[in-house]
Amino acid sequence: SREAVAVPTGGELQPEVVQTFKTSELQGIVKLFRQEPGEGVLRWLVRAWDNAGNTVMLLRYELQQLGVLSQDSQVRAQMSNPQEPDGNEESPSLYCWLAAAVGAAYPSVGELEAQAGPWKTIAKGVQVLRQLGMAWAVETGGKNGPDDTLVTKSIKATLLRLAPDELKPSLLVVVMAGDGWVGDLAATLMQLETALAGAWPRAVQAAKGQQSKGQAGGGQEKGELRVPRKVLCLDLLQAGVCREEINGKPTADLYKRWMQLPAAKRSTRSEGEKGVERSKPVEPSAPPSEWQLPRPY
Structure with a gap:
Protein backbone atom coordinates (compact mmCIF):
# COMPACT_ATOMS: atom_id res chain seq x y z
CA SER A 1 0.00 0.00 0.00
CA ARG A 2 1.12 3.58 -0.46
CA GLU A 3 0.45 6.52 1.81
CA ALA A 4 0.70 10.19 0.81
CA VAL A 5 2.66 12.29 3.28
CA ALA A 6 2.79 16.10 3.24
CA VAL A 7 6.35 17.42 3.07
CA PRO A 8 7.18 21.16 3.37
CA THR A 9 8.93 22.49 0.26
CA GLY A 10 9.62 26.21 -0.10
CA GLY A 11 6.97 27.12 2.47
CA GLU A 12 4.33 24.95 0.82
CA LEU A 13 3.22 21.45 1.55
CA GLN A 14 3.91 19.07 -1.31
CA PRO A 15 2.71 15.50 -1.31
CA GLU A 16 5.42 12.84 -1.22
CA VAL A 17 4.59 9.19 -1.74
CA VAL A 18 6.14 6.90 0.88
CA GLN A 19 5.95 3.11 0.67
CA THR A 20 4.40 1.35 3.63
CA PHE A 21 3.54 -2.33 3.94
CA LYS A 22 0.48 -4.11 5.20
CA THR A 23 0.93 -6.97 7.66
CA SER A 24 0.26 -9.49 4.90
CA GLU A 25 2.94 -7.87 2.74
CA LEU A 26 5.47 -8.02 5.55
CA GLN A 27 4.66 -11.71 5.96
CA GLY A 28 5.43 -12.17 2.27
CA ILE A 29 8.81 -10.50 2.77
CA VAL A 30 9.55 -12.84 5.66
CA LYS A 31 8.66 -15.87 3.54
CA LEU A 32 10.96 -14.80 0.70
CA PHE A 33 13.93 -13.51 2.68
CA ARG A 34 13.94 -15.60 5.87
CA GLN A 35 17.31 -17.16 6.76
CA GLU A 36 17.01 -20.92 6.56
CA PRO A 37 18.13 -23.15 9.47
CA GLY A 38 21.83 -23.90 9.07
CA GLU A 39 22.27 -21.18 6.43
CA GLY A 40 25.27 -18.95 7.16
CA VAL A 41 24.82 -15.19 7.27
CA LEU A 42 26.94 -14.64 4.14
CA ARG A 43 25.00 -17.14 2.07
CA TRP A 44 21.79 -15.59 3.38
CA LEU A 45 22.87 -12.09 2.39
CA VAL A 46 23.90 -13.27 -1.09
CA ARG A 47 20.47 -14.84 -1.52
CA ALA A 48 18.80 -11.64 -0.30
CA TRP A 49 20.77 -9.71 -2.92
CA ASP A 50 19.93 -12.21 -5.69
CA ASN A 51 16.24 -12.01 -4.73
CA ALA A 52 16.34 -8.24 -5.32
CA GLY A 53 16.42 -7.31 -1.64
CA ASN A 54 17.98 -4.01 -2.69
CA THR A 55 14.66 -2.97 -4.25
CA VAL A 56 12.51 -3.56 -1.13
CA MET A 57 12.48 -0.24 0.72
CA LEU A 58 11.65 -0.34 4.42
CA LEU A 59 11.13 2.23 7.16
CA ARG A 60 12.86 1.61 10.46
CA TYR A 61 9.73 0.56 12.34
CA GLU A 62 8.91 -1.88 9.54
CA LEU A 63 12.31 -3.55 9.81
CA GLN A 64 11.82 -3.92 13.57
CA GLN A 65 8.84 -6.13 12.80
CA LEU A 66 11.04 -8.44 10.69
CA GLY A 67 13.42 -9.70 13.36
CA VAL A 68 12.23 -13.24 12.59
CA LEU A 69 14.06 -13.00 9.26
CA SER A 70 17.33 -14.03 10.89
CA GLN A 71 18.24 -17.31 12.58
CA ASP A 72 21.34 -15.64 14.03
CA SER A 73 20.73 -14.32 17.56
CA GLN A 74 23.38 -11.58 17.20
CA VAL A 75 21.87 -10.30 13.96
CA ARG A 76 18.36 -10.56 15.34
CA ALA A 77 19.37 -8.39 18.30
CA GLN A 78 20.71 -5.74 15.93
CA MET A 79 17.48 -5.80 13.90
CA SER A 80 15.40 -5.13 17.02
CA ASN A 81 17.23 -1.82 17.44
CA PRO A 82 18.68 -1.26 13.97
CA GLN A 83 21.40 1.21 13.13
CA GLU A 84 20.69 3.46 10.19
CA PRO A 85 22.66 2.27 7.14
CA ASP A 86 25.12 4.74 5.66
CA GLY A 87 23.35 7.24 3.43
CA ASN A 88 20.49 9.68 3.60
CA GLU A 89 17.68 7.47 2.36
CA GLU A 90 14.49 7.85 4.35
CA SER A 91 13.67 4.19 3.78
CA PRO A 92 16.80 2.15 2.99
CA SER A 93 16.49 -1.15 1.17
CA LEU A 94 16.02 -4.42 3.01
CA TYR A 95 19.45 -5.50 1.75
CA CYS A 96 21.09 -2.38 3.23
CA TRP A 97 19.31 -2.92 6.55
CA LEU A 98 20.40 -6.57 6.70
CA ALA A 99 23.99 -5.76 5.70
CA ALA A 100 24.13 -3.09 8.42
CA ALA A 101 22.76 -5.55 11.01
CA VAL A 102 25.27 -8.25 10.02
CA GLY A 103 28.10 -5.72 10.01
CA ALA A 104 27.18 -4.58 13.52
CA ALA A 105 26.92 -8.17 14.76
CA TYR A 106 30.24 -9.15 13.13
CA PRO A 107 32.39 -5.99 13.05
CA SER A 108 35.51 -7.87 11.88
CA VAL A 109 35.68 -8.95 8.24
CA GLY A 110 37.70 -11.93 9.47
CA GLU A 111 34.71 -13.10 11.50
CA LEU A 112 32.56 -12.94 8.39
CA GLU A 113 35.10 -14.72 6.17
CA ALA A 114 35.21 -17.50 8.74
CA GLN A 115 31.56 -18.20 7.90
CA ALA A 116 32.62 -19.62 4.50
CA GLY A 117 33.29 -23.35 4.44
CA PRO A 118 35.28 -25.84 2.29
CA TRP A 119 34.08 -26.59 -1.24
CA LYS A 120 34.59 -29.48 -3.65
CA THR A 121 33.49 -28.30 -7.10
CA ILE A 122 34.17 -25.08 -8.98
CA ALA A 123 30.45 -24.31 -9.06
CA LYS A 124 30.45 -24.45 -5.25
CA GLY A 125 33.67 -22.45 -5.26
CA VAL A 126 31.91 -19.66 -7.15
CA GLN A 127 29.27 -19.59 -4.42
CA VAL A 128 31.97 -19.37 -1.74
CA LEU A 129 33.74 -16.62 -3.73
CA ARG A 130 30.55 -14.56 -3.83
CA GLN A 131 30.06 -15.10 -0.09
CA LEU A 132 33.57 -13.77 0.52
CA GLY A 133 32.73 -10.85 -1.75
CA MET A 134 29.66 -10.26 0.41
CA ALA A 135 31.83 -10.19 3.55
CA TRP A 136 33.80 -7.30 2.07
CA ALA A 137 30.64 -5.63 0.76
CA VAL A 138 29.37 -5.57 4.35
CA GLU A 139 32.76 -4.31 5.58
CA THR A 140 32.63 -1.39 3.12
CA GLY A 141 29.11 -0.28 4.01
CA GLY A 142 26.79 -2.68 2.21
CA LYS A 143 26.04 -0.36 -0.70
CA ASN A 144 27.13 -2.81 -3.39
CA GLY A 145 26.43 -6.46 -3.91
CA PRO A 146 29.01 -9.27 -3.77
CA ASP A 147 29.80 -9.17 -7.49
CA ASP A 148 30.73 -5.49 -7.48
CA THR A 149 33.32 -5.90 -4.71
CA LEU A 150 37.02 -5.76 -5.51
CA VAL A 151 38.95 -9.01 -5.09
CA THR A 152 41.24 -8.65 -2.07
CA LYS A 153 44.30 -10.65 -1.07
CA SER A 154 42.28 -12.03 1.81
CA ILE A 155 39.54 -13.25 -0.55
CA LYS A 156 42.14 -15.01 -2.72
CA ALA A 157 43.89 -16.64 0.22
CA THR A 158 40.65 -17.82 1.83
CA LEU A 159 39.21 -19.17 -1.42
CA LEU A 160 42.37 -21.18 -2.13
CA ARG A 161 42.62 -22.42 1.44
CA LEU A 162 39.07 -23.79 1.28
CA ALA A 163 39.59 -25.37 -2.16
CA PRO A 164 40.10 -29.14 -2.63
CA ASP A 165 43.76 -30.16 -3.03
CA GLU A 166 43.23 -31.65 -6.49
CA LEU A 167 42.01 -28.32 -7.88
CA LYS A 168 44.55 -26.03 -6.25
CA PRO A 169 47.20 -26.32 -9.02
CA SER A 170 44.67 -25.27 -11.67
CA LEU A 171 43.18 -22.55 -9.47
CA LEU A 172 46.39 -20.95 -8.27
CA VAL A 173 47.27 -18.96 -11.39
CA VAL A 174 43.67 -18.02 -12.15
CA VAL A 175 42.83 -16.82 -8.64
CA MET A 176 46.10 -15.00 -7.99
CA ALA A 177 45.70 -13.11 -11.29
CA GLY A 178 42.20 -11.95 -10.36
CA ASP A 179 42.69 -8.27 -9.54
CA GLY A 180 39.31 -6.98 -10.71
CA TRP A 181 35.78 -7.48 -9.41
CA VAL A 182 34.48 -10.59 -7.70
CA GLY A 183 31.93 -11.01 -10.50
CA ASP A 184 34.69 -11.09 -13.10
CA LEU A 185 36.68 -13.71 -11.19
CA ALA A 186 33.52 -15.79 -10.73
CA ALA A 187 32.96 -15.76 -14.50
CA THR A 188 36.59 -16.76 -15.08
CA LEU A 189 36.23 -19.69 -12.67
CA MET A 190 33.20 -20.91 -14.59
CA GLN A 191 35.29 -20.75 -17.75
CA LEU A 192 37.97 -22.80 -16.01
CA GLU A 193 35.38 -25.39 -15.04
CA THR A 194 34.39 -25.70 -18.71
CA ALA A 195 38.03 -26.12 -19.72
CA LEU A 196 38.74 -28.77 -17.08
CA ALA A 197 35.54 -30.66 -17.87
CA GLY A 198 36.70 -31.00 -21.48
CA ALA A 199 39.43 -33.41 -20.38
CA TRP A 200 36.97 -35.88 -18.86
CA PRO A 201 35.35 -37.16 -22.10
CA ARG A 202 38.84 -37.83 -23.47
CA ALA A 203 39.66 -39.88 -20.39
CA VAL A 204 36.47 -41.90 -20.83
CA GLN A 205 37.27 -42.52 -24.49
CA ARG A 266 46.85 -37.79 -15.56
CA SER A 267 47.30 -39.12 -19.10
CA THR A 268 44.33 -39.18 -21.43
CA ARG A 269 45.53 -41.40 -24.30
CA SER A 270 44.68 -45.08 -24.50
CA GLU A 271 47.26 -47.86 -24.32
CA GLY A 272 47.35 -48.41 -28.07
CA GLU A 273 48.17 -44.84 -28.97
CA LYS A 274 51.72 -43.61 -29.33
CA GLY A 275 53.16 -41.57 -26.51
CA VAL A 276 51.38 -40.16 -23.56
CA GLU A 277 49.42 -36.97 -23.97
CA ARG A 278 48.48 -34.96 -20.92
CA SER A 279 45.46 -32.77 -20.55
CA LYS A 280 47.17 -29.42 -20.23
CA PRO A 281 45.46 -26.75 -18.16
CA VAL A 282 43.69 -24.31 -20.40
CA GLU A 283 43.95 -20.69 -19.43
CA PRO A 284 40.43 -19.29 -19.17
CA SER A 285 39.48 -16.61 -21.64
CA ALA A 286 36.22 -14.70 -21.75
CA PRO A 287 33.36 -16.27 -19.75
CA PRO A 288 30.85 -18.41 -21.70
CA SER A 289 28.14 -16.23 -23.16
CA GLU A 290 25.41 -18.60 -22.00
CA TRP A 291 26.33 -18.20 -18.31
CA GLN A 292 25.62 -15.06 -16.38
CA LEU A 293 25.86 -14.14 -12.73
CA PRO A 294 22.53 -13.74 -10.97
CA ARG A 295 21.28 -10.19 -11.15
CA PRO A 296 18.44 -8.54 -9.28
CA TYR A 297 15.20 -8.55 -11.20
Whole structure:
Protein backbone atom coordinates (compact mmCIF):
# COMPACT_ATOMS: atom_id res chain seq x y z
CA SER A 1 0.00 0.00 0.00
CA ARG A 2 1.12 3.58 -0.46
CA GLU A 3 0.45 6.52 1.81
CA ALA A 4 0.70 10.19 0.81
CA VAL A 5 2.66 12.29 3.28
CA ALA A 6 2.79 16.10 3.24
CA VAL A 7 6.35 17.42 3.07
CA PRO A 8 7.18 21.16 3.37
CA THR A 9 8.93 22.49 0.26
CA GLY A 10 9.62 26.21 -0.10
CA GLY A 11 6.97 27.12 2.47
CA GLU A 12 4.33 24.95 0.82
CA LEU A 13 3.22 21.45 1.55
CA GLN A 14 3.91 19.07 -1.31
CA PRO A 15 2.71 15.50 -1.31
CA GLU A 16 5.42 12.84 -1.22
CA VAL A 17 4.59 9.19 -1.74
CA VAL A 18 6.14 6.90 0.88
CA GLN A 19 5.95 3.11 0.67
CA THR A 20 4.40 1.35 3.63
CA PHE A 21 3.54 -2.33 3.94
CA LYS A 22 0.48 -4.11 5.20
CA THR A 23 0.93 -6.97 7.66
CA SER A 24 0.26 -9.49 4.90
CA GLU A 25 2.94 -7.87 2.74
CA LEU A 26 5.47 -8.02 5.55
CA GLN A 27 4.66 -11.71 5.96
CA GLY A 28 5.43 -12.17 2.27
CA ILE A 29 8.81 -10.50 2.77
CA VAL A 30 9.55 -12.84 5.66
CA LYS A 31 8.66 -15.87 3.54
CA LEU A 32 10.96 -14.80 0.70
CA PHE A 33 13.93 -13.51 2.68
CA ARG A 34 13.94 -15.60 5.87
CA GLN A 35 17.31 -17.16 6.76
CA GLU A 36 17.01 -20.92 6.56
CA PRO A 37 18.13 -23.15 9.47
CA GLY A 38 21.83 -23.90 9.07
CA GLU A 39 22.27 -21.18 6.43
CA GLY A 40 25.27 -18.95 7.16
CA VAL A 41 24.82 -15.19 7.27
CA LEU A 42 26.94 -14.64 4.14
CA ARG A 43 25.00 -17.14 2.07
CA TRP A 44 21.79 -15.59 3.38
CA LEU A 45 22.87 -12.09 2.39
CA VAL A 46 23.90 -13.27 -1.09
CA ARG A 47 20.47 -14.84 -1.52
CA ALA A 48 18.80 -11.64 -0.30
CA TRP A 49 20.77 -9.71 -2.92
CA ASP A 50 19.93 -12.21 -5.69
CA ASN A 51 16.24 -12.01 -4.73
CA ALA A 52 16.34 -8.24 -5.32
CA GLY A 53 16.42 -7.31 -1.64
CA ASN A 54 17.98 -4.01 -2.69
CA THR A 55 14.66 -2.97 -4.25
CA VAL A 56 12.51 -3.56 -1.13
CA MET A 57 12.48 -0.24 0.72
CA LEU A 58 11.65 -0.34 4.42
CA LEU A 59 11.13 2.23 7.16
CA ARG A 60 12.86 1.61 10.46
CA TYR A 61 9.73 0.56 12.34
CA GLU A 62 8.91 -1.88 9.54
CA LEU A 63 12.31 -3.55 9.81
CA GLN A 64 11.82 -3.92 13.57
CA GLN A 65 8.84 -6.13 12.80
CA LEU A 66 11.04 -8.44 10.69
CA GLY A 67 13.42 -9.70 13.36
CA VAL A 68 12.23 -13.24 12.59
CA LEU A 69 14.06 -13.00 9.26
CA SER A 70 17.33 -14.03 10.89
CA GLN A 71 18.24 -17.31 12.58
CA ASP A 72 21.34 -15.64 14.03
CA SER A 73 20.73 -14.32 17.56
CA GLN A 74 23.38 -11.58 17.20
CA VAL A 75 21.87 -10.30 13.96
CA ARG A 76 18.36 -10.56 15.34
CA ALA A 77 19.37 -8.39 18.30
CA GLN A 78 20.71 -5.74 15.93
CA MET A 79 17.48 -5.80 13.90
CA SER A 80 15.40 -5.13 17.02
CA ASN A 81 17.23 -1.82 17.44
CA PRO A 82 18.68 -1.26 13.97
CA GLN A 83 21.40 1.21 13.13
CA GLU A 84 20.69 3.46 10.19
CA PRO A 85 22.66 2.27 7.14
CA ASP A 86 25.12 4.74 5.66
CA GLY A 87 23.35 7.24 3.43
CA ASN A 88 20.49 9.68 3.60
CA GLU A 89 17.68 7.47 2.36
CA GLU A 90 14.49 7.85 4.35
CA SER A 91 13.67 4.19 3.78
CA PRO A 92 16.80 2.15 2.99
CA SER A 93 16.49 -1.15 1.17
CA LEU A 94 16.02 -4.42 3.01
CA TYR A 95 19.45 -5.50 1.75
CA CYS A 96 21.09 -2.38 3.23
CA TRP A 97 19.31 -2.92 6.55
CA LEU A 98 20.40 -6.57 6.70
CA ALA A 99 23.99 -5.76 5.70
CA ALA A 100 24.13 -3.09 8.42
CA ALA A 101 22.76 -5.55 11.01
CA VAL A 102 25.27 -8.25 10.02
CA GLY A 103 28.10 -5.72 10.01
CA ALA A 104 27.18 -4.58 13.52
CA ALA A 105 26.92 -8.17 14.76
CA TYR A 106 30.24 -9.15 13.13
CA PRO A 107 32.39 -5.99 13.05
CA SER A 108 35.51 -7.87 11.88
CA VAL A 109 35.68 -8.95 8.24
CA GLY A 110 37.70 -11.93 9.47
CA GLU A 111 34.71 -13.10 11.50
CA LEU A 112 32.56 -12.94 8.39
CA GLU A 113 35.10 -14.72 6.17
CA ALA A 114 35.21 -17.50 8.74
CA GLN A 115 31.56 -18.20 7.90
CA ALA A 116 32.62 -19.62 4.50
CA GLY A 117 33.29 -23.35 4.44
CA PRO A 118 35.28 -25.84 2.29
CA TRP A 119 34.08 -26.59 -1.24
CA LYS A 120 34.59 -29.48 -3.65
CA THR A 121 33.49 -28.30 -7.10
CA ILE A 122 34.17 -25.08 -8.98
CA ALA A 123 30.45 -24.31 -9.06
CA LYS A 124 30.45 -24.45 -5.25
CA GLY A 125 33.67 -22.45 -5.26
CA VAL A 126 31.91 -19.66 -7.15
CA GLN A 127 29.27 -19.59 -4.42
CA VAL A 128 31.97 -19.37 -1.74
CA LEU A 129 33.74 -16.62 -3.73
CA ARG A 130 30.55 -14.56 -3.83
CA GLN A 131 30.06 -15.10 -0.09
CA LEU A 132 33.57 -13.77 0.52
CA GLY A 133 32.73 -10.85 -1.75
CA MET A 134 29.66 -10.26 0.41
CA ALA A 135 31.83 -10.19 3.55
CA TRP A 136 33.80 -7.30 2.07
CA ALA A 137 30.64 -5.63 0.76
CA VAL A 138 29.37 -5.57 4.35
CA GLU A 139 32.76 -4.31 5.58
CA THR A 140 32.63 -1.39 3.12
CA GLY A 141 29.11 -0.28 4.01
CA GLY A 142 26.79 -2.68 2.21
CA LYS A 143 26.04 -0.36 -0.70
CA ASN A 144 27.13 -2.81 -3.39
CA GLY A 145 26.43 -6.46 -3.91
CA PRO A 146 29.01 -9.27 -3.77
CA ASP A 147 29.80 -9.17 -7.49
CA ASP A 148 30.73 -5.49 -7.48
CA THR A 149 33.32 -5.90 -4.71
CA LEU A 150 37.02 -5.76 -5.51
CA VAL A 151 38.95 -9.01 -5.09
CA THR A 152 41.24 -8.65 -2.07
CA LYS A 153 44.30 -10.65 -1.07
CA SER A 154 42.28 -12.03 1.81
CA ILE A 155 39.54 -13.25 -0.55
CA LYS A 156 42.14 -15.01 -2.72
CA ALA A 157 43.89 -16.64 0.22
CA THR A 158 40.65 -17.82 1.83
CA LEU A 159 39.21 -19.17 -1.42
CA LEU A 160 42.37 -21.18 -2.13
CA ARG A 161 42.62 -22.42 1.44
CA LEU A 162 39.07 -23.79 1.28
CA ALA A 163 39.59 -25.37 -2.16
CA PRO A 164 40.10 -29.14 -2.63
CA ASP A 165 43.76 -30.16 -3.03
CA GLU A 166 43.23 -31.65 -6.49
CA LEU A 167 42.01 -28.32 -7.88
CA LYS A 168 44.55 -26.03 -6.25
CA PRO A 169 47.20 -26.32 -9.02
CA SER A 170 44.67 -25.27 -11.67
CA LEU A 171 43.18 -22.55 -9.47
CA LEU A 172 46.39 -20.95 -8.27
CA VAL A 173 47.27 -18.96 -11.39
CA VAL A 174 43.67 -18.02 -12.15
CA VAL A 175 42.83 -16.82 -8.64
CA MET A 176 46.10 -15.00 -7.99
CA ALA A 177 45.70 -13.11 -11.29
CA GLY A 178 42.20 -11.95 -10.36
CA ASP A 179 42.69 -8.27 -9.54
CA GLY A 180 39.31 -6.98 -10.71
CA TRP A 181 35.78 -7.48 -9.41
CA VAL A 182 34.48 -10.59 -7.70
CA GLY A 183 31.93 -11.01 -10.50
CA ASP A 184 34.69 -11.09 -13.10
CA LEU A 185 36.68 -13.71 -11.19
CA ALA A 186 33.52 -15.79 -10.73
CA ALA A 187 32.96 -15.76 -14.50
CA THR A 188 36.59 -16.76 -15.08
CA LEU A 189 36.23 -19.69 -12.67
CA MET A 190 33.20 -20.91 -14.59
CA GLN A 191 35.29 -20.75 -17.75
CA LEU A 192 37.97 -22.80 -16.01
CA GLU A 193 35.38 -25.39 -15.04
CA THR A 194 34.39 -25.70 -18.71
CA ALA A 195 38.03 -26.12 -19.72
CA LEU A 196 38.74 -28.77 -17.08
CA ALA A 197 35.54 -30.66 -17.87
CA GLY A 198 36.70 -31.00 -21.48
CA ALA A 199 39.43 -33.41 -20.38
CA TRP A 200 36.97 -35.88 -18.86
CA PRO A 201 35.35 -37.16 -22.10
CA ARG A 202 38.84 -37.83 -23.47
CA ALA A 203 39.66 -39.88 -20.39
CA VAL A 204 36.47 -41.90 -20.83
CA GLN A 205 37.27 -42.52 -24.49
CA ALA A 206 40.80 -43.59 -23.58
CA ALA A 207 39.38 -46.15 -21.15
CA LYS A 208 37.07 -47.81 -23.69
CA GLY A 209 38.01 -51.36 -24.51
CA GLN A 210 39.83 -51.79 -21.20
CA GLN A 211 36.86 -52.72 -19.03
CA SER A 212 36.84 -56.38 -20.12
CA LYS A 213 40.59 -56.88 -19.60
CA GLY A 214 41.92 -58.15 -16.29
CA GLN A 215 44.71 -56.14 -14.75
CA ALA A 216 47.80 -57.81 -13.30
CA GLY A 217 47.70 -57.72 -9.53
CA GLY A 218 43.99 -56.89 -9.54
CA GLY A 219 41.86 -54.46 -11.53
CA GLN A 220 40.10 -51.29 -10.60
CA GLU A 221 36.80 -51.55 -8.83
CA LYS A 222 33.66 -52.13 -10.83
CA GLY A 223 32.28 -48.95 -12.35
CA GLU A 224 35.62 -47.11 -12.33
CA LEU A 225 37.66 -46.13 -15.37
CA ARG A 226 40.05 -48.78 -16.71
CA VAL A 227 43.52 -47.35 -17.21
CA PRO A 228 46.51 -49.47 -18.35
CA ARG A 229 48.94 -50.30 -15.56
CA LYS A 230 51.90 -48.94 -17.52
CA VAL A 231 50.09 -45.59 -17.90
CA LEU A 232 49.43 -45.51 -14.15
CA CYS A 233 53.09 -46.26 -13.41
CA LEU A 234 54.39 -43.68 -15.87
CA ASP A 235 52.12 -40.94 -14.56
CA LEU A 236 53.01 -41.68 -10.94
CA LEU A 237 56.73 -41.70 -11.70
CA GLN A 238 56.50 -38.40 -13.56
CA ALA A 239 54.54 -36.98 -10.64
CA GLY A 240 57.47 -37.74 -8.32
CA VAL A 241 56.33 -41.03 -6.75
CA CYS A 242 59.27 -43.32 -5.93
CA ARG A 243 59.58 -46.49 -8.00
CA GLU A 244 59.74 -48.56 -4.78
CA GLU A 245 56.23 -47.35 -3.96
CA ILE A 246 54.96 -48.55 -7.35
CA ASN A 247 56.67 -51.86 -8.08
CA GLY A 248 54.70 -54.85 -6.86
CA LYS A 249 51.68 -52.78 -5.80
CA PRO A 250 48.22 -53.97 -6.92
CA THR A 251 46.87 -52.10 -9.92
CA ALA A 252 43.81 -51.12 -7.88
CA ASP A 253 46.04 -49.34 -5.35
CA LEU A 254 47.99 -47.62 -8.12
CA TYR A 255 44.75 -46.50 -9.69
CA LYS A 256 43.50 -44.97 -6.46
CA ARG A 257 46.76 -43.08 -6.07
CA TRP A 258 46.63 -42.02 -9.73
CA MET A 259 43.15 -40.58 -9.21
CA GLN A 260 44.57 -38.37 -6.45
CA LEU A 261 46.93 -36.69 -8.93
CA PRO A 262 45.89 -33.30 -10.34
CA ALA A 263 43.95 -33.66 -13.59
CA ALA A 264 46.84 -32.07 -15.50
CA LYS A 265 49.13 -34.95 -14.47
CA ARG A 266 46.85 -37.79 -15.56
CA SER A 267 47.30 -39.12 -19.10
CA THR A 268 44.33 -39.18 -21.43
CA ARG A 269 45.53 -41.40 -24.30
CA SER A 270 44.68 -45.08 -24.50
CA GLU A 271 47.26 -47.86 -24.32
CA GLY A 272 47.35 -48.41 -28.07
CA GLU A 273 48.17 -44.84 -28.97
CA LYS A 274 51.72 -43.61 -29.33
CA GLY A 275 53.16 -41.57 -26.51
CA VAL A 276 51.38 -40.16 -23.56
CA GLU A 277 49.42 -36.97 -23.97
CA ARG A 278 48.48 -34.96 -20.92
CA SER A 279 45.46 -32.77 -20.55
CA LYS A 280 47.17 -29.42 -20.23
CA PRO A 281 45.46 -26.75 -18.16
CA VAL A 282 43.69 -24.31 -20.40
CA GLU A 283 43.95 -20.69 -19.43
CA PRO A 284 40.43 -19.29 -19.17
CA SER A 285 39.48 -16.61 -21.64
CA ALA A 286 36.22 -14.70 -21.75
CA PRO A 287 33.36 -16.27 -19.75
CA PRO A 288 30.85 -18.41 -21.70
CA SER A 289 28.14 -16.23 -23.16
CA GLU A 290 25.41 -18.60 -22.00
CA TRP A 291 26.33 -18.20 -18.31
CA GLN A 292 25.62 -15.06 -16.38
CA LEU A 293 25.86 -14.14 -12.73
CA PRO A 294 22.53 -13.74 -10.97
CA ARG A 295 21.28 -10.19 -11.15
CA PRO A 296 18.44 -8.54 -9.28
CA TYR A 297 15.20 -8.55 -11.20
